[in-house]
Each structure stands twice: as C-alpha cells, then as structure tokens.
Amino acid sequence: MVVATRAIVFSALKYSEADLIVCCYTAVSGIKSYLLRGILKSKKGKVKASYFQPLTQLELIAEHKNKGTLEYIKEAKVCYPFQTLHTDIVKTGLVMFLSEMLKNCIREEEANEELYGFLEHAFQWLDQTDEVANFHIFFLLQLSMHLGFYPDASNIDEAYFNIVEGNFQALSTSNYCLEGPQIENFKKFFTVNIETLHTVKLSKKARQNLLELILAYYSFHVQGYQKPKSLAVLMQLFS
Template sequence: MVHTTNAIVIGARKYGEADLIATCFTESEGIKTYMLRGILKSKKGKIRASHFQLLTQLEIEATHKNKGTLEYLKDAKIAVPYQTLHTDVIKSCLVMFLSEILTSTIREEEKNEGLYQFLSGSLELLDHADDFANFHIFFMLQLSMHLGFYPDDTSVDLPYFNLLEGLFQDEVTNIYCEKGGYIEALKGFFGINFDAAMGIKLTKLQRSGVLNLLLLYYQLHLQGFKKPKSLEVLQQLFN
C-alpha cells in the first residue's frame, strides 16, 4: 500500500557501493527503514542522497508492506528547509547526538503523532535558535514525557532525586538517589518553556553533570539504551 506522510530521518548508512539504508520516523506509522538503491551514484531521479542528512524533515511517498523488512521509497522531498541545522558546526554535532538518542529510544512501528509533532517542532526551534547551549538537556527531559518516563515533579522541592523511581524525595532509598548542585540545576528545567530553558545560566561543569544525570536516567528506564558516541565531542564543543 502506498502512503504519503511526513518523516524525520533518524539515521542513514551506506550499503555496498551505491546504496543507502535510511531509517525514518514517519508521522503515519512510526519507525520505517528504507533501502535506497543506487542513490549514492545516481545524479538523476527524484530522490537524492542529500535528502537523508540526519534529522532532515521530509514528505515521502512510500510502499509499506509492514512485514518487518526494508520498505520501498517512491519519492521524497524536503518538507522543512533548515537554515542552520546542517551548516553550523555546533548544531551539526548536536544533530549527531540527537540522532543517536532517537535511534536508541524510538523503536515502535506505530503512529505517535504527539511524539512526531514534538520532534518536528523541537528541530525547527533549534534551527532558528541563536542561544541553544541547554537544548539537549531540555530536549531529553521533554522527550522522556513522550516516551512514558517523565519524572514526577510534584515534590521537586525535596533534596533527593531518585533516578530509579523517577521522583523527588527527602531521604535515600537506593543507590540511585542523588542530591547536590547538579540536581538543583536539573530542577530549573521543570515547568518552563523553550525560551526560558535556553536562558538558564549553567557552568560547563553543571551542564555536563546534568546531561550525565539524564543519560543515566535514560539507561535506567530504557532497556538497551546506549550512551551516544558523539557525547565527548559535544561536551567539548559546549565547554
């Protein structure tokens, strides 16, 4: 069956000399993986390799057999033209980091319109943002809401954050209860919007510490979640 849908390129890898395997999060059916035959050598045709840069937003026409195999892409065009996301050096590194996060977290082959709209809107905000040093922290916290393990912030004033249970409390109950400067910095990201989050002033140690807390939080709540390989480069750029 042929589908026309919006899609975000989550990952792409070379296969053989001329082929590309692209994984996309589609608005209509969740994660889909496509075999793009000859795309790396072809200078003609509707579909181009440049369309499959990480986190590009496309409008695609595809045949989905829904049998767990590689799908067929009939047509693709840019749905949201980016201005800076693939040309700014720091944003490009951030795109790699986000791509790795999404590869480890989004696996379902089913429609999730709320998650799609969150990703699409977040990427557009990042593309237009001048101040985005806190973007990955705010993004990961908000993403956890769409993935079903957003922390319970009803008692955010309590000193300990129980990463295993995802709540704030006044005493230690397991080895994953943390308090201190990084937890206090993390608390500042609850209950605010994008602009406010980008305005939070953090030292390089605070930003790194909060990000590592969130990565541990993800590891505790998502089976098979892997720390992104691009993390070290990202930390260096933002420091």
C-alpha cells in the same frame, strides 16, 4: 501499500557501493527503514542522497509492506529546509547526538502524532535560534514525557532525586538517590519552556554534569539503551 507521510531522518548508512539504508521516524507508521538502491551514484530521479542528513524533515511517497523488511521510497522532498542545523558546527554536534539518541530510544512501528509534532517543532525551533546551550538537556527531559518516563515532580522541593524511581524525595533510600548542585540545576528545567530556556544559566561543567544525570536516567528507563557514540563529540563542543 503506498503511503504519503511526513518523516524525520534518524540515520543513513552506506550499504554496498551505491546504496543507503535509511532509518526514518514517520508520521503514519512510526519507525521505518528503507533501502535506497543506487542513490549514491544516481544524479537523476526524485530521491536524492542529500535529503537524508540526520533530522531532515521530509515528505515521502513510500511503499510499506509492513513485513519487518526494508521498505521502498518512491518519492521524497524536503518539507522544511533547515538554514543552520547542518552548517553551524555546534548545532551539527547536537544533531549527531540527538539523532543517535532518538534512534536508540524510539522503536515503535506505529503512529504517535504528539511525539511526531514535538520532534518536528523542536528541531525547527533549534534551526531558528542562537540560544542552543541548554537545548539538549531540555529536549531529553521533554522527550521522556512522550516516551512514558517523565520524572514525577510532585515533590520537587525535596533534596533527593531517585533516578530509578524517577521522583524527588526527602531521604536517600538507595545508592541511586542523588542530591546537591546537580539536582538543583535539574529542577530548573521543570519550570521553563522552550522560549524561556535561555534564562537557565549554567557553567559548562554544570551542564555536562546535568547531561550525565539525564543519560543515567535514560539508561534505567530505556530498554536496551546504549551510550551514544557521538557523546564525546558533543562534550568537546560544549567544553
């Protein structure tokens, strides 16, 4: 079946001498993997290797057989040319980290219009702003909403956050209940939106601790979660 769809690149892996295996999140079919034969040697054609940098937003004409095998891209073009996302060193680190997290967390081969729209808007916003320090924290918290495990903030004034239950509570009921400055900083991200994100002021150490908290939260709620290899690079950029 030939489909026309928007797509966001999650990863591109070299396969053999001149091929790429590309993982994309598509608007019409969710996660899809494509085999691009000869693309690393070909200088002609409608599909170019440069299109498949992480988080690039594309318009594809693709053939989907939907048999669990690698699919085929017939045509591709960039639908939103990023200006800074692949050239600014800090944003490049964020792109590596977030694309790895997305590939780790999203596996469904079905359309999710709200999730796709969220990703599309978030990365266009990141491309356009200079205020990037808190973006990955905010992004992962909002992503958890689309993945179905957004924390219950109905008792957000309580001192403890239970990372297994995903709620705030007055008393510690297990070793997975945390309190202190890390949790107070976490609470700040429930009261801002992407436009007011810059108003959350954190030290570098506090931001690192908060990222560790969110990744621990993901580890309990994402089946088969794997610690991102790019985390070390991100920590260096923000240290």
